[in-house]
Amino acid sequence: xxxxxxxxxxxxxxxxxxxxxxxxxxxxxxxxxxxxxxxxxxxxxxxxxxxxxxxxxxxxxxxxxxxxxxxxxxxxxxxxxxxxxxxxxxxxxxxxxxxxxxxxxxxxxxxxxxxxxxxxxxxxxxxxxxxxxxxxxxxxxxxxxxxxxxxxxxxxxxxxxxxxxxxxxxxxxxxxxxxxxxxxxxxxxxxxxxxxxxxxxxxxxxxxxxxxxxxxxxxxxxxxxxxxxxxxxxxxxxxxxxxxx
Numbered sequence: 001x002x003x004x005x006x007x008x009x010x011x012x013x014x015x016x017x018x019x020x021x022x023x024x025x026x027x028x029x030x031x032x033x034x035x036x037x038x039x040x041x042x043x044x045x046x047x048x049x050x051x052x053x054x055x056x057x058x059x060x061x062x063x064x065x066x067x068x069x070x071x072x073x074x075x076x077x078x079x080x081x082x083x084x085x086x087x088x089x090x091x092x093x094x095x096x097x098x099x100x101x102x103x104x105x106x107x108x109x110x111x112x113x114x115x116x117x118x119x120x121x122x123x124x125x126x127x128x129x130x131x132x133x134x135x136x137x138x139x140x141x142x143x144x145x146x147x148x149x150x151x152x153x154x155x156x157x158x159x160x161x162x163x164x165x166x167x168x169x170x171x172x173x174x175x176x177x178x179x180x181x182x183x184x185x186x187x188x189x190x191x192x193x194x195x196x197x198x199x200x201x202x203x204x205x206x207x208x209x210x211x212x213x214x215x216x217x218x219x220x221x222x223x224x225x226x227x228x229x230x231x232x233x234x235x236x237x238x239x240x241x242x243x244x245x
Contacts, residue, residue: 045098049075053111057098060106061086113193128206132172134194136160136205139176141198142184144241151239152198154212156205158243161216168216212236215243 045054054073061067066089067082080096087094090105103111113134136156144155162168162175169175177185184190194202212218218241219229232244 045075047075047077047080047096053108054079056108057083057106060108109193128172133199133202133206135176136172137194137198137202138190138192139182139184140201140205141194142189142192143182144239145195145198147239147241149197149201150211151241152201153204153209154215154238154241154243155218156202157210157212158215158218160205161210161212161214165216211238212243215245217244218242219244 045057050073052073054075055071057075058067058069058071058073058079061079061082062069062071064086066086067079069076069078069082083098083102084094084096086092086105087096087102092101092105098106100112103109136159139159140152140156144152147155159172159175163170163172169178176182176190180186182190213235215235217229217232220240221230221242222240224230229244234242234244236243
């Protein structure tokens with residue numbers, strides 16, 4: 001259940017890919033690092049929207065025979081018509097706009113969750129969105145659901161500390177989906193639905209609670225095998241995780 005977090009320079013991390021535990025790379029943050037990332041949810045989709053969520057929408061519509069265009073992540077006229085077609089066939093309002101009901105009918109459950117949480121934006125930092133909150137909660141649940149509440153907030157705080165650091169991607173999705181960053185992404189546990197405790201922990205982390213005092217790394221010493229991670233300066237230990245800088 002618990003994952004070791006092992007973080008190192010790109011050469012160290014790549015050499016350790018085959019070992020167990022979560023892995024973070026330092027410095028290797030070019031575009032290819034995010035090529036295998038799942039789509040990141042935003043909000044209601046309509047003509048003019050672009051991105052991974054649009055691609056997922058197009059992929060599903062095409063798979064089910066509603067869309068014949070390219071899966072290019074651009075919500076153009078063909079996508080609008082495909083959405084209308086799907087909506088008519090499924091008894092929905094045929095307006096060509098993909099919202100909660102359309103997402104639910106398409107099985108895009110994460111997008112539904114984002115819209116359900118749209119009014120629950122973090123109180124302490126307006127730079128974060130509801131999709132950021134939900135994704136952080138998913139990471140916390142996948143990585144630390146067996147830890148104490150403080151331990152769960154601490155994992156969220158490490159992600160946010162990395163967002164603020166110039167050494168790492170500057171978005172929550174960028175940090176979490178950085179290549180070889182978390183075992184929970186590699187093994188699919190990131191796709192589990194977070195419980196309310198994880199949602200609350202993500203909220204508290206976003207509101208400024210950092211039980212790690214600025215740490216960028218954490219690992220489980222019982223399963224970590226990288227000698228590099230043991231060289232990092234330990235700041236605190238919470239549950240089974242050691243938090244370091």
